Structure formats: structure tokens, C-alpha cells
Amino acid sequence: xxxxxxxxxxxxxxLGLAFSVTLAYLSHRLKVESNPLVEKVLDILPGIxxxxxxxxxxxxxxxxxVAERKPFTCIPGGEDVNRKVSxxxxxxxxxxxxxxxxxxxxxxxxEKKVSSFYVGPTSCAFVDITLGGLDCKYGCIGLGDCVSVxxxxxxSIKRGKVxxxxxxxxxxxxxxxxxxxxxxxxxxxxxxxxIYFVACNNEEKVGYVKxxxxxxxxGCGICVRIKDSPxxxxxxxxxxxxQQISNEEILEEAKNKCPTKCxxxxxx
Amino acid sequence: xxxxxxxxxxVIFVLTFISLICGFILSFVFNSAKAKIKENQKKDIYRAxxxxxxxxxxxxxxxxxxxxxxxxxxxxxELIGYAYLSQxxxxxxxxxxxxxxxxxxxxxxxxxxxxNVETPGLGSRINEESFKSQFKNLKTNVxxxxxxxxxxxxxxxxxxxxxxxxxxxxxxxxxKGIQNLKNLIExxxx
Amino acid sequence: xxxxxxKEGLWTNHPIFRQLLGMCPTLAVTTTVLNGISMGLAVxxxxxxxxxxxxxxxxxxxxxxxxxVYTIIIATFVTIVDIFLKANFPQISKALGxxxxxxxxxxxxxxxxxxxxxxxxxxxxxxxxxxxxxxxxWGLVTLASVREILGQGTILGYKILPPSFNPLIVMVLPPGAxxxxxxxxxxxxxxxxxx
Amino acid sequence: xxxxxxxxxxxxxxxxxxxxxFLGICPFLGVSGRLSSAIGMGFxxxxxxxxxxxxxxxxxxxxxxxxxxxxxxxxxxxxVIASLVQIVEMxxxxxxxxxxxxxxxxxxxxxxxxxxLGCALFMVARNYNFxxxxxxxxxxxxxxxxxxxxxxxxxxxxxxxxxPKVFRGAxxxxxxxGLLALCFMGFSGLIRA
Numbered sequence: 022x023x024x025x026x027x028x029x030x031x032x033x034x035x036l037g038l039a040f041s042v043t044l045a046y047l048s049h050r051l052k053v054e055s056n057p058l059v060e061k062v063l064d065i066l067p068g069i070x071x072x073x074x075x076x077x078x079x080x081x082x083x084x085x086x087v088a089e090r091k092p093f094t095c096i097p098g099g100e101d102v103n104r105k106v107s108x109x110x111x112x113x114x115x116x117x118x119x120x121x122x123x124x125x126x127x128x129x130x131x132e133k134k135v136s137s138f139y140v141g142p143t144s145c146a147f148v149d150i151t152l153g154g155l156d157c158k159y160g161c162i163g164l165g166d167c168v169s170v171x172x173x174x175x176x177s178i179k180r181g182k183v184x185x186x187x188x189x190x191x192x193x194x195x196x197x198x199x200x201x202x203x204x205x206x207x208x209x210x211x212x213x214x215x216i217y218f219v220a221c222n223n224e225e226k227v228g229y230v231k232x233x234x235x236x237x238x239x240g241c242g243i244c245v246r247i248k249d250s251p252x253x254x255x256x257x258x259x260x261x262x263x264q265q266i267s268n269e270e271i272l273e274e275a276k277n278k279c280p281t282k283c284x285x286x287x288x289x
Numbered sequence: 290x291x292x293x294x295x296x297x298x299x300v301i302f303v304l305t306f307i308s309l310i311c312g313f314i315l316s317f318v319f320n321s322a323k324a325k326i327k328e329n330q331k332k333d334i335y336r337a338x339x340x341x342x343x344x345x346x347x348x349x350x351x352x353x354x355x356x357x358x359x360x361x362x363x364x365x366x367e368l369i370g371y372a373y374l375s376q377x378x379x380x381x382x383x384x385x386x387x388x389x390x391x392x393x394x395x396x397x398x399x400x401x402x403x404x405n406v407e408t409p410g411l412g413s414r415i416n417e418e419s420f421k422s423q424f425k426n427l428k429t430n431v432x433x434x435x436x437x438x439x440x441x442x443x444x445x446x447x448x449x450x451x452x453x454x455x456x457x458x459x460x461x462x463x464x465k466g467i468q469n470l471k472n473l474i475e476x477x478x479x
Numbered sequence: 480x481x482x483x484x485x486k487e488g489l490w491t492n493h494p495i496f497r498q499l500l501g502m503c504p505t506l507a508v509t510t511t512v513l514n515g516i517s518m519g520l521a522v523x524x525x526x527x528x529x530x531x532x533x534x535x536x537x538x539x540x541x542x543x544x545x546x547x548v549y550t551i552i553i554a555t556f557v558t559i560v561d562i563f564l565k566a567n568f569p570q571i572s573k574a575l576g577x578x579x580x581x582x583x584x585x586x587x588x589x590x591x592x593x594x595x596x597x598x599x600x601x602x603x604x605x606x607x608x609x610x611x612x613x614x615x616x617w618g619l620v621t622l623a624s625v626r627e628i629l630g631q632g633t634i635l636g637y638k639i640l641p642p643s644f645n646p647l648i649v650m651v652l653p654p655g656a657x658x659x660x661x662x663x664x665x666x667x668x669x670x671x672x673x674x
Numbered sequence: 675x676x677x678x679x680x681x682x683x684x685x686x687x688x689x690x691x692x693x694x695x696f697l698g699i700c701p702f703l704g705v706s707g708r709l710s711s712a713i714g715m716g717f718x719x720x721x722x723x724x725x726x727x728x729x730x731x732x733x734x735x736x737x738x739x740x741x742x743x744x745x746x747x748x749x750x751x752x753x754v755i756a757s758l759v760q761i762v763e764m765x766x767x768x769x770x771x772x773x774x775x776x777x778x779x780x781x782x783x784x785x786x787x788x789x790x791l792g793c794a795l796f797m798v799a800r801n802y803n804f805x806x807x808x809x810x811x812x813x814x815x816x817x818x819x820x821x822x823x824x825x826x827x828x829x830x831x832x833x834x835x836x837x838p839k840v841f842r843g844a845x846x847x848x849x850x851x852g853l854l855a856l857c858f859m860g861f862s863g864l865i866r867a
């Protein structure tokens with residue numbers, strides 16, 4: 022053993038000891054008394070910080086429900102998470118409505134008419150205020166503001182049309198907040214394999230609709246006249262009352278009868 | 290509480306133990322390579338010295354104030370000058386320069402760049418003969434200067450195109466080194 | 480599993496072009512091909528041995544200090560490389576200069592130790608280290624070749640472009656590193672899309 | 675005093691850590707996407723760098739140089755930085771929860787930030803005295819922050835630009851960084867050696 026080795030050993034050992042003791046001591050002294058309940062709740066929560074509950078992060082949400090002990094809803098977590106958390110906190114479990122997002126515009130970029138080209142920032146919000154890019158002032162601009170905010174990666178744009186993957190969608194509603202044309206709707210979903218929706222948002226009369234889009238709802242009312250139909254017309258536009266759906270076949274029938282094929286479905 | 294104490298003890302133990310082992314391995318490796326590293330550095334310096342002063346046949350090392358000065362002798366064992374290693378900051382990192390002066394410290398015999406990490410193709414051209422040879426036979430009573438175009442005075446050299454900063458750094462390090470060397474030799478004579 | 484490790488390390492999950500890890504040595508030392516090769520070899524060595532040790536120690540190290548312990552282990556091997564280069568290849572050691580120590584904080588090494596070696600058994604961890612190191616190596620050499628050819632007209636010090644070629648000085652300067660790497664990543668993206 | 679000002683200016687602008695030494699590129703590319711997170715990261719780096727540089731100076735000059743153990747510098751510095759980051763994290767968490775909320779997730783990232791280790795090593799290589807070392811650490815951190823903020827600002831605008839598909843994401847960021855580096859080269863004549 023020569024001098025350098027001994028010195029090296031002493032210094033490294035000394036420093037290692039000094040730092041580790043300091044670390045251990047400080048971690049003991051400076052321990053933050055975090056409520057173990059919050060950690061437990063946080064473990065159960067999905068942890069994707071989607072913000073659907075109105076809090077900025079899952080941690081904030083957990084802290085709030087632990088502190089207030091009030092019934093709550095975590096939409097992406099669904100019943101499972103809500104039941105577990107409620108049990109943990111000993112509060113009344115609230116029934117969660119699971120929702121999925123649908124888009125009220127189902128036209129591809131070939132079907133939507135464009136008479137003025139838009140050049141500028143690639144963001145729907147910009148296009149919306151410039152009135153360029155798309156003749157239909159109700160329809161989907163297709164630049165994907167919703168794609169970038171979706172925490173679950175459930176939204177994609179195929180041929181200029183927004184496609185939502187129901188399996189991935191957690192129903193947080195961020196897309197609805199960001200869409201400048203309010204095309205998104207959160208519809209209740211109880212595990213059906215298909216979700217039907219009206220793929221148009223145009224409230225104008227048939228003449229205007231026909232000039233801007235091949236896929237638009239012309240307000241003909243065929244879907245409304247089917248027996249026990251959940252459809253209703255409002256401002257020349259067909260809507261579905263999801264509470265009144267009695268049977269899927271009616272929806273399928275309406276889909277087939279629609280002259281512009283603007284009643285569409287999402288497959289789970 | 291007991292658990293956390295145990296955990297902390299484990300933290301302390303593992304960290305210390307690993308530092309100890311690493312310390313040991315490193316010291317061991319360094320210890321066995323130490324001689325070779327020293328030798329390499331020495332070889333570099335000696336090669337540079339013989340390149341600068343071709344009539345030098347023998348070199349003696351002497352340290353004054355913990356700084357090494359190389360005394361150069363010719364084949365008749367007469368003192369012909371001194372060499373000294375000076376270092377400083379270049380454009381990107383350290384530059385180490387070895388220079389030699391005659392025995393009255395009035396005339397530069399030449400310089401060699403021992404170490405540099407300047408930009409290849411630009412700053413690293415301080416290593417080229419055309420740049421280094423400018424320093425031959427410069428007077429040391431006034432500081433060397435570095436100009437961009439056409440040196441006119443005796444103590445001026447021309448900087449490398451598009452590498453003015455590196456060239457200036459070399460000159461700065463050289464001037465500092467000459468000053469150091471003068472002081473050290475003076476101290477030694479006293 | 481083994482095939483996947485190869486494919487990921489050398490192409491689909493390439494440390495430089497895909498994960499953008501270990502940027503600082505990548506950009507800093509690739510001014511010449513020789514530097515790139517030496518840095519690549521040094522990284523492979525360090526990556527291999529630190530994966531070895533981390534994989535052996537993976538059950539012993541407490542969670543709280545694991546990063547500290549891993550970096551210390553890496554630092555040890557880097558110092559060994561440094562001493563070794565200084566003793567046996569002084570020229571290379573001079574050229575790599577201050578970037579050898581920075582292998583320590585090369586995110587590839589810590590990243591692989593943390594993500595792979597600390598979770599997998601020894602043989603796989605070693606293989607992964609070698610492949611990732613290989614991926615890093617060819618990335619460095621490609622980048623360095625482009626920069627040396629365009630910036631100096633040489634490769635490994637031999638002139639390959641005619642003397643009439645006016646070197647693009649910017650390529651060996653810091654901005655050139657960013658520009659070349661950006662373009663290379665774009666080319667990789669393009670190749671991926673053709674597939 | 676003049677020395678200190680020179681160190682400050684040259685470290686922040688001329689020899690910027692990110693753009694001339696390529697140190698700290700990983701966080702530079704990683705967190706420059708949004709201005710708000712760039713600010714958090716930047717301030718954590720300034721904080722830790724100043725501390726790390728001063729403590730590394732003390733250990734280097736009071737222990738390593740005295741005992742002739744300079745070859746241990748890498749491992750010692752990395753030990754200092756790793757522990758320091760953890761200690762700082764604990765302190766901030768205890769005494770300023772709001773600051774912790776802001777910086778929290780960036781602190782652990784700093785351990786692997788090569789700029790901090792680079793700062794400690796350069797500081798030693800240049801033979802700075804203690805005060806100079808502190809100033810150097812601070813200005814290196816500030817330089818990092820300045821570039822990070824500029825970059826984050828550019829990238830936020832870049833989101834709204836039509837970038838060719840293959841260049842989206844990392845490539846355009848790297849090229850932007852290259853142009854930024856070109857701009858910063860303009861500062862190199864600021865101080866005459």
C-alpha cells in the first residue's frame with residue numbers, strides 16, 4: 022500500500038461518508054409531512070393530469086378531495102377509480118357518467134369546399150378568425166389544435182377529417198375547450214361498440230349547406246320521422262338526444278337513410 | 290420510524306462503500322500509470338526543445354519557486370539558453386506553449402505548441418510551421434504584438450486568417466511566459 | 480428480444496438521431512473523424528463496464544441515492560479511460576481534451592443504466608450497452624465525416640476534395656455542428672418514412 | 675473588479691456554455707418547448723451552478739490539491755453535484771413549497787446536466803480564485819438561461835409555422851440552435867484578449 026492509494030481511499034471514503042450522512046440527516050430533518058392518504062389517492066388516480074376535474078394536476082385534485090372529503094368525479098378514471106378512492110376516503114361514491122368525445126363534422130378534405138387558400142400559422146384558432154381556408158364557417162378546419170391537446174393521443178386527422186379512437190378517449194373534454202368552432206360534444210357511453218353522431222354542425226338552410234359541403238346536414242328530417250327516433254331538428258340541423266336512445270337499430274336505419282350520409286358512427 | 294433509520298443507514302453504507310471502492314480502484318490505476326504519464330509529458334517537451342534549438346545537445350531541469358525551467362546546453366557543455374512552458378486560455382480551451390530564449394534572454398529561439406484544443410482547420414493552425422517560424426529571433430525586450438495584416442515593426446507577427454483570437458492568445462501566453470521566465474532567472478541568479 | 484435490441488440500438492431507437500441523447504460530446508468532438516472515433520470507442524468502453532456494474536448492483540442500491548451511485552460508478556470508469564489515454568495515447572487525449580470527463584454526464588450512459596441495466600439481467604444489459612454504444616459510434620462517425628469533408632476537405636487528415644474546393648469554415652465551428660446534426664436527423668426521418 | 679466583469683461578460687455572451695461549448699444541450703432541447711418551463715429550468719440551473727461551482731472550488735483547493743489527488747477531480751465533482759442537487763431539492767421542498775412546485779421536476783434533471791460538471795472543471799482548469807469561481811458559476815448559469823429563454827421564445831413561434839414534415843420537431847430545433855450559435859459568434863469580438 023503506498024501513499025497515493027491510502028490518501029485516495031481516505032478522501033473518497035471521507036467525502037462519501039460526509040455526503041451520505043448529510044443526505045440521510047437532512048432527508049430525516051427536512052422530511053415534508055405529506056399526507057400519506059394523498060399519496061395513496063394519487064396512486065389510484067390515472068395520473069395523466071388531464072384537468073377534466075377542474076384542477077391543474079392529479080396531485081392538486083387528490084389534495085383537494087382528501088381535505089374536503091366531498092363526492093367527486095374523475096372522468097378518465099371511470100367507476101373503478103372512483104369506487105376505490107371513495108372506499109379509501111370513506112365517502113359516498115358518486116355514479117360516474119362515462120363520456121366520449123364526438124366531432125360534429127365528418128367531411129374529408131375532398132368533400133369540404135375551399136375557395137380561398139389560407140397561408141399562415143398552422144393553427145385552427147388562427148384560421149377561424151381569418152375566415153379563410155374553408156368555405157363552411159361551421160366545419161372542421163382540420164389543422165389539429167385538438168390533436169395536440171389530447172392527453173391520451175386519441176385524436177388523429179385522416180384525410181382532413183378528425184377521427185377519434187374511442188378506446189383511447191378518456192372523455193376529459195380538452196378538445197372541446199380548444200376547438201374554435203365548438204365541434205366537439207361529450208356523449209354518454211356505457212360500453213356500446215358503436216357511437217352514432219351527426220357529423221355536421223351547419224345550422225344554415227339547405228341552399229347554403231349544399232354550396233359549401235357535400236357531406237352537410239340539410240335538415241330534411243328523414244331521421245326524425247323514424248318511429249321512436251331519438252333525433253330532433255333544431256335550426257335546420259339534426260341532433261341526437263342520447264338519453265332517448267332505445268335501440269341501436271333505429272340509429273343504424275337513420276344512418277342508412279340519411280341522404281347526405283352525415284350520420285356516422287365510431288367503432289370501439 | 291425504525292424502518293426509516295434502517296433505510297438511512299443503508300443509504301450511508303452503500304454510498305460510502307461505493308466511494309471507497311471507486312477511490313481505491315482509481316488510486317490504484319493512477320498509481321500504476323503515473324510514471325508513464327509523466328514520461329509522455331516529458332517526451333513531448335524534450336522533442337519540442339530539440340526542434341526549437343537544434344544545436345542543443347543536453348537539457349537540464351531545474352525548478353525555481355516550484356516552476357520548472359529547462360537549461361539548454363550545446364555539445365561543448367556551454368549554456369545556450371533556457372526553455373519554459375507557459376499556458377493560458379485560448380479560444381476553446383487551454384493552450385500550452387513551450388518557448389526557448391538565448392542565455393541573455395534577449396532573443397527568442399522559437400516556440401512550439403504542446404497542447405491545444407482550438408477549432409480544427411482554423412485555430413489549430415497555430416501549430417503550422419508558417420505561423421510558428423514567425424517567432425524565431427524576435428527580440429524579447431518589448432512584448433510581441435499580433436497584427437492582422439502585414440507586420441511592419443520588428444516585434445510584430447501576423448495572425449492566422451480567421452483565427453485572430455487563437456493567434457492573439459498564443460502571443461499573450463508567450464509574453465506572460467517571457468516575463469515569468471525573466472523573473473525566475475533573476476531570482477535564481479540572486 | 481436480442482433482435483429487438485439490435486434493431487432499436489442501431490436504427491429505430493438510435494441514441495443520437497432518435498433519442499437525441501448525449502448531445503454534448505456528439506456536437507463538440509465531431510470536428511474531425513479521428514476525434515469522433517476515439518470518443519465513440521471511449522463511450523462504448525464506459526457504457527459496457529458501467530452497465531456491468533450497475534446490473535450487478537441493481538438490487539443493492541437504495542432508490543434515493545441511485546442516481547448518485549450510478550454517476551459515481553460512471554465517473555470511475557471515465558477517469559480510468561482518461562488516465563489510460565493519457566498514459567498510452569497522449570495525442571488522442573490532447574485532442575479530446577475537456578470532453579473526456581463529460582462522458583460522465585453523457586445522458587446515454589446514465590439513461591441506459593437507469594432504463595435498461597438496472598432492470599434487466601446481466602447478459603442482456605451488456606448486449607444492450609454494446610449495441611447502444613455501437614449506434615452512438617456510427618452516429619458520431621457519420622456526423623464527423625460530414626463536418627470534416629465539408630469543413631476542411633479532408634477525411635482522417637487525407638485530402639480528398641480537390642484543392643479548388645473552398646472549405647466551408649462554418650462546418651467546423653459550433654453552428655455547423657447544429658446545422659449538420661439537424662439535417663442528418665431530418666434525413667433519418669425521411670428514411671423512416673420511406674419504409 | 676475588472677476581471678470579474680470580464681469573466682461575467684465573456685461567459686454569458688461570448689463563450690456561452692450552450693452555443694460554443696455544447697454543454698447542457700439535453701435540457702436545452704428538452705425544456706425549451708415552452709417559455710414557462712424554460713424559466714423554471716433556467717433559474718434552477720443558475721442556483722445550482724453557483725452553489726456547485728463554489729463548493730467544488732473549496733473541495734478542490736482545500737483537499738485535492740493539498741493532498742496531490744487532482745486525478746480524483748471528476749468523481750469528487752460528480753459526487754458534490756449529485757448530493758448538492760438532492761440537498762437543494764430537500765431544502766426548497768421544506769421551506770418554499772411554492773418554489774418547489776415551480777422548480778420541482780427540473781431539479782433532478784440537473785444532476786445529468788453536463789453544464790454543471792463542465793462549469794466545475796473549466797473553473798478549475800482556468801485557475802480562478804474563489805470569488806472568480808462564484809462569479810463564473812453564476813454567469814455560466816445565466817448564459818444558459820438566456821439562451822434557453824431565447825430558444826423557447828423562438829420555438830413557441832415556430833409552432834405556428836409551416837415546417838416541412840421531415841424537419842418537424844428535433845431537426846428544426848437543432849437548425850434554429852445553429853442559427854442562434856451563428857448570431858452569438860458575433861459577440862466574440864466584444865472583448866480584446
